[in-house]
Amino acid sequence: MALVTRITIFSAFFSVLYAQSVLFPYGEEVGDDLMVEGDEATTSSIILSEDLIIFGDHVYTFHVNTNGVISVNNAFVTFYPKFIPFTISPDEPSFFIAPFYADIDTSGGRGNIYYRYVGRADENDYLFKRVQRMVDAAFFDIRFINKTFEGEFMLIVTWDSVSYFSEEDKANHTNTFQAVLISDGEVESYAIFNYENISWTTGVSPNSKANPDGTGGTPGAMAKVGFNYGDGVKGFMLNVSGTDDVINMDETSNIGIPGRWIFRLDQAEIEAPSETIRTRCLPGWTFLEIEYACYKFYNEHRNWWEADRKCKREGGQLATVTTPEKNDFIAGSITGGVKTWVGATRNPMNETLWEWITDEPWYFHKWRKREPNNWGDAEDCLNTNFVRPGLWNDHFCQNRKAFICEMIPIADESRGGEETS
Secondary structure, rough: OOOOOOOOOOOOOOOOOOOOOOOOOOOOOOOOOOOOOOOEEEEOOEEEEEEEEOEEEEEEEEEEEEOOOEEEEOOOOOOOOOOOOOOOOOOOOOOEEEEEEEEEOOOOOOOEEEEEEEEOOOOHHHHHHHHHHHHHHHHHOOHHHHOOOOOOEEEEEEEEEEEEEEEOOOOOOOOEEEEEEEOOOOOEEEEEEEEEEEOOOOOOOOOOOOOOOOOOOOHEEOEEEEEOEEEEEEOOEEEEOOOOOHHHOOOOOOOOOOOEEEEEEEOOOOOOOOOOOEEEEOOOEEEOOOOEEEEEEEEEEEEEEHHHHHHHHHOOEEEOOOOHHHHHHHHHHOOOOEEEEEEEEEOOOOOEEEEOHHHOOOOOOOOOOOOOOOOHHHHOEEOOOOOOOEEEEEEOOOEEEEEEEOOOOOEEOOOOOOOOO
16 A cells, blocks of 8 residues: 655654764774765675564565665665655565665765664663663554564664765765664564754756755655555655655654654554654653653752662652763763762672663773772762762762652653653
8 A cells, every 4th residue: 555654743842951863873883884885886685684574574685775775685776766655677676665765876985874783682782772762652552552662683774974966066965864673573673764964855967957956856856765665556655755845854753853763664554653642751851862761860869779769759760871971961961960879789799790770781881080999898879970070989878969860751642741842
């Protein structure tokens, strides 16, 4: 069934104090492969160890293509972005996922395309939990039927500062966007499209009639966003496709976070979150996109156990500090650099080990010099902002300090909560 979706676009429903990127980590430093540059290039087959389910089909072979498309089973290098759904011929399959199907040209150093397969492991579990929170909140209505989504692998593809084809002069605008495909390998699969910056929509050629800066042009030549099964019948395309409004993908969303879009793939038809469901933080809480979580600072001094109980009564727990970005956030304006309890304690069976109350892996730490020192053999709780913002200290759990709580965003059918526009 052909479907051109007319999703209601809305701005963020969160109080945001921390500059954030919607992109997941990418680049060669995190293990990405770099695609060869070109105008109509493609990768060799990317074989997944588990299935992704899309349009009800279990698939595991993909190609990344210059044109903003991740194709299924076969390469798909066609640069002219057709309206979805479409078919070409049995000899040219067109089954694909398109975060931004357009006439991209990376030749001559005009941008990079990165990709990597990520299997779930201890060292990246935080990233899977982050996606899990997104999925559970965005598809709040189906979580009443299914248990919490637990992804087992991701395919992350990033088009970084890529430009458009131009017959007239060198293109001078770039787009940065990303597709994250995640699945449990058996039942559920999702796509997350992240748009950091979109400044052009169309390759420049006589047929496209686009402006020299890569904007405007004929609808058929302008970028398309969606999913194509390749039979000319099944497909899903955002209604901004082929219009000037597709340039606003980095400012709009279907889950309330500008630049982020999420879709469920595994059913016979692609599904977007319900337009009546809104994901939000409670009033007084602050959203941190990189963790997809809400935070509230209490400048009321309590001991560590009292602080933990207070957070649990609020529906969360004492905040964990598992990444440098999260540490910087908690050290910043939300706490004002005040000494603050967070959610970690010393392992009672081994005093050299520390544990987050959420059982997240202990990979990151930011101890002040000569800490933790377990002074008096009794400093078993963790506070941050010790001497300087962001530095950690072990301290007596019975001491009274400010504290910070963390909880996942809630999803409901109301429009309450903190809003920003």
